[in-house]
Amino acid sequence: MIGEILAGLAAVLDWHVLGFLAAGVSLGAVFGSLPGLTATMGVAVLTPLTFWVSAEQGLAMLLGIYCGAIPAGGIPAILINVPGTPASIATSWDGYPLTRKGQAGLALGINALASAAGQLTSILFLAFLAFPIARFALQFGPAEYFGLALLGISLMAGVSGRHVLKGMLAGSLGLALALVGLDPMTAYPRYTFGMSEFLDGISFVPVMIGLFGLGEVLVQISDRHASRAVSSGVIGRIMPKAAEARTMLGATLSGATVGTMVGAIPAAGGDIGSVIAWEQARRTSSDKDKFGKGSLRGLATSCAACNAAIGGAMTTMLTLGIPGDAVSAILIGALLIHGIQPGPLLFANNQSFVFSIVFLLVFASLLIMAIGILGAKPLARILNIPPPWLWMGIVLFGTVGSYALNNAVVDVWAMYVAGIGGFLFRKASVPLGPLVLGLILGPMMESNLRRALILTRGDWLDLLSRPILLVFVAATILSLLWPLIRARRRAAKRNHRLSSDA
Amino acid sequence: MASLAEGQIGVPIVCENKPGASGALAFSYVARRSADGYTIGHAPVEIAIVRSLGYADIGPSDVSLICLVSKTAPALVVQADSPWQSFQEFIEAAREGAGRIVMANSGIGSIWHFNILLMEQGTGARFTHLPYGGSTPALVSVIGGHADAAVAGVGEVVSHVKAGKLRALAVFDETRSGVLSEVPTTHEMGFPIGAPAWSGFFGPGGMAEQRVTLLAKAFKTAFGTSEWAKLCRERGMEALFLDKDEFGAFAMDQQRFFESEIPKLVRLESSE
Amino acid sequence: MNRGETATGGLFLALGIALVASGLGLPPGVGGLPGAGFFPQAIGGLMALLAAGLLVRRSGAGSEESVPASNLMQVAGTAALLFGYLLLWGTGFFAARTAAFLLLTLRFLGQKWMPAAGYSGVLTAFVYLAFDMGLNVSLE
Known part of the structure; x- marks a missing residue:
């Protein structure tokens, strides 16, 4: 065992491998921070380049892109309220308010530190609990996926802030938009209006770029010259104080745990994981009113969850040979080209290679921390660029990026329409978080509920015989009732105090 | 394949992925481009299917087929510790169980789903169908014990079979597969069923004869390289070259097959 | 109640009802299983309910900001x-x-x-x- 660990470390401690890793992390940072370019795209495009180098070098490059892109997606989320990748939506909720308060530096610093901490935690999970986690992921049948989606959808109310009813409406719109395309069970076309472009549904990424990228640009145009437009470009300090770090520690670790677990489940990744982690941290926090207004805990937990999802996805990929998300699906293909088949056999026959991957992930997380902290000051200069220039950059990258996903103009239309919608919604104080949750989780909820019912032969009550689903249903009910319970407890306390005063 | 053929025609090949609706979008896109030979498409088996499904009004006769380069046979898999050790036992159980066996498929209308329907038709077995959005989640549901069996390409199941997670009961083909040579074929067991997936290249309809020949020659040279043989072996595909006339005849034959079978199979399913 | 909320509520109410109605036209499920129309109806119903809630709610002070x-x-x-x-x-x-x-x-x-x-x-x-x-x- 020790021998394999050392061999794995030795294979990675090579200037070429570390060089490829650093190049990958830097490239990933570019892909992640530009709206319209995603981690998946970066890994897909550079995969062919790695065929000419050794397996370790190629993997170092691709893992570097993956690990670098996720925290980099948080940078535009924090600085200009435009998430660079879907995973960083929750990062913008607390990161951008911090920038508005003149604390952009601190937000970027926390992004770097919490992302690295989240990733390191998830690597510990991978190193020590890989097989239990993999078994947990395999337990996920249709009923369990339905439960996960249900829990995710019940968070809609929590992430809506003050506008719960409007948030739920936006969420139902997201669910409705997700209906477009072939019915996942019977392949019957729904709401396609006879256009074959819609058979596969509305692409999620262009809608996200539209809602959060173009929508934000239009909002900023409408706020021009107003007093509430972005501040002086003050950045402030980058490193958190010791006391701040202490308050964030628990939130970071819980975010990392949630992120690892959600990331390990195939088809669920950092985008869902960070929202669940954020909402969980908010609910259990003593200063929950600060969440969404620049809470350090909220920022730390969502950043940690995003990068921890990488470790989770890698766990599923390495132990089962099953992709945990789109990026690891491409990674599996790249490994196959090098003659390496991820799966249980890899753990049995080629342990040193598994440890190489673990060490690559460790070094990658140190790199993202270093780059994130050193880069915070220069990156924050984005705030000094004339806003119209920034807007046009976002618009052009979003446009071409949407087109590049499927080489389809219909995706650009989707992006523009979503952009107008995002603008109108924000002006009417309709929260956008629930809409995204609906879009991501709608298909997961529908297809898995219907699959689960096929398995129970249409018996709804029989679904409740699945323990994991029961846990999810209980958590869902609790999350819906929690505000009521809390209100009662408060009222009871107040009564108690009144009576004891008397 | 693109990188292998690149050296042969002296023009860099730009790969462009156009996913959507079983490939119907990509077929229509290429078919609409000018027939100069600079835009060609990858033609999988779905080009002979999409019209029968009503996704796009396009078929092999609307395009200039260039050549076929590989074929993948379907394989029936069950979980490694399932009670069924052989295809016969499995079919027996599926006949008696009248739909108690849950069969995961990679999506209604996909080529592997047709193979399941062909199996029901050819053996009298009956399954409860559990549709997924692709082969990977369908296989994962079998590994996790949520479904009893699945049908997917040999190349998609081979790694899980070798890892001891899945057991392959049959390959739907006439001859045994190179990577799963210990697994019997349906034909040798007396059930001549199976529709393989295949893949080739095509251009917009009406392409000049000599351009088709030129491209086919480039692909043929690439086909002959050891890299292609290795890639096919790794992915569980059978390297098979058909030139444009053979490919044309084969594709039309396939289209006729799907046109006649799909309505029958769909009826079979809705009568359950 | 402010006008923006009335408009939003009305729009979503119409969309929800349209979803329910179109869901009825989609193929029903067989053998007690929900079919292609089940979720459109469920989501449409939810949307219509929420929109009705928005319409009847006694809105507080108008939260909309005016844009020059x-x-x-x-x-x-x-x-x-x-x-x-x-x-x-x-x-x-x-x-x-x-x-x-x-x-x-x-x-x-x-x-x-x-x-x-x-x-x-x-x-x-x-x-x-x-x-x-x-x-x-x-x-x-």
Whole structure:
């Protein structure tokens, strides 16, 4: 065992491998921070380049892109309220308010530190609990996926802030938009209006770029010259104080745990994981009113969850040979080209290679921390660029990026329409978080509920015989009732105090 | 394949992925481009299917087929510790169980789903169908014990079979597969069923004869390289070259097959 | 109750009812299983309920911010330029079309000619190189 660990470390401690890793992390940072370019795209495009180098070098490059892109997606989320990748939506909720308060530096610093901490935690999970986690992921049948989606959808109310009813409406719109395309069970076309472009549904990424990228640009145009437009470009300090770090520690670790677990489940990744982690941290926090207004805990937990999802996805990929998300699906293909088949056999026959991957992930997380902290000051200069220039950059990258996903103009239309919608919604104080949750989780909820019912032969009550689903249903009910319970407890306390005063 | 053929025609090949609706979008896109030979498409088996499904009004006769380069046979898999050790036992159980066996498929209308329907038709077995959005989640549901069996390409199941997670009961083909040579074929067991997936290249309809020949020659040279043989072996595909006339005849034959079978199979399913 | 909320509520109520109605037209499930129309009806029903809730709710103080008319014009103009650019997609050269669109929009947003022209050129070149050369996306 020790021998394999050392061999794995030795294979990675090579200037070429570390060089490829650093190049990958830097490239990933570019892909992640530009709206319209995603981690998946970066890994897909550079995969062919790695065929000419050794397996370790190629993997170092691709893992570097993956690990670098996720925290980099948080940078535009924090600085200009435009998430660079879907995973960083929750990062913008607390990161951008911090920038508005003149604390952009601190937000970027926390992004770097919490992302690295989240990733390191998830690597510990991978190193020590890989097989239990993999078994947990395999337990996920249709009923369990339905439960996960249900829990995710019940968070809609929590992430809506003050506008719960409007948030739920936006969420139902997201669910409705997700209906477009072939019915996942019977392949019957729904709401396609006879256009074959819609058979596969509305692409999620262009809608996200539209809602959060173009929508934000239009909002900023409408706020021009107003007093509430972005501040002086003050950045402030980058490193958190010791006391701040202490308050964030628990939130970071819980975010990392949630992120690892959600990331390990195939088809669920950092985008869902960070929202669940954020909402969980908010609910259990003593200063929950600060969440969404620049809470350090909220920022730390969502950043940690995003990068921890990488470790989770890698766990599923390495132990089962099953992709945990789109990026690891491409990674599996790249490994196959090098003659390496991820799966249980890899753990049995080629342990040193598994440890190489673990060490690559460790070094990658140190790199993202270093780059994130050193880069915070220069990156924050984005705030000094004339806003119209920034807007046009976002618009052009979003446009071409949407087109590049499927080489389809219909995706650009989707992006523009979503952009107008995002603008109108924000002006009417309709929260956008629930809409995204609906879009991501709608298909997961529908297809898995219907699959689960096929398995129970249409018996709804029989679904409740699945323990994991029961846990999810209980958590869902609790999350819906929690505000009521809390209100009662408060009222009871107040009564108690009144009576004891008397 | 693109990188292998690149050296042969002296023009860099730009790969462009156009996913959507079983490939119907990509077929229509290429078919609409000018027939100069600079835009060609990858033609999988779905080009002979999409019209029968009503996704796009396009078929092999609307395009200039260039050549076929590989074929993948379907394989029936069950979980490694399932009670069924052989295809016969499995079919027996599926006949008696009248739909108690849950069969995961990679999506209604996909080529592997047709193979399941062909199996029901050819053996009298009956399954409860559990549709997924692709082969990977369908296989994962079998590994996790949520479904009893699945049908997917040999190349998609081979790694899980070798890892001891899945057991392959049959390959739907006439001859045994190179990577799963210990697994019997349906034909040798007396059930001549199976529709393989295949893949080739095509251009917009009406392409000049000599351009088709030129491209086919480039692909043929690439086909002959050891890299292609290795890639096919790794992915569980059978390297098979058909030139444009053979490919044309084969594709039309396939289209006729799907046109006649799909309505029958769909009826079979809705009568359950 | 403010007008914006009435409009939002009404729009969503109509959309929800339309979803329920269209869901009834989709193939029903067989053997007690929900069919293709089940979720459209469920989601439509939920949406209609929530929208009705928004309509009957006694709204507090109007939470909407007023946007100066000149800014609203800028938003509308930018959106019009965007859709114009999209309608012209595929005509002429990508680079020329895109640089012209950027320059026009930057001018519209009050930027000076020279810096705007320079920036449009650089940004177009960067995006073209990144996507067409780097990512192999054919933009023409």
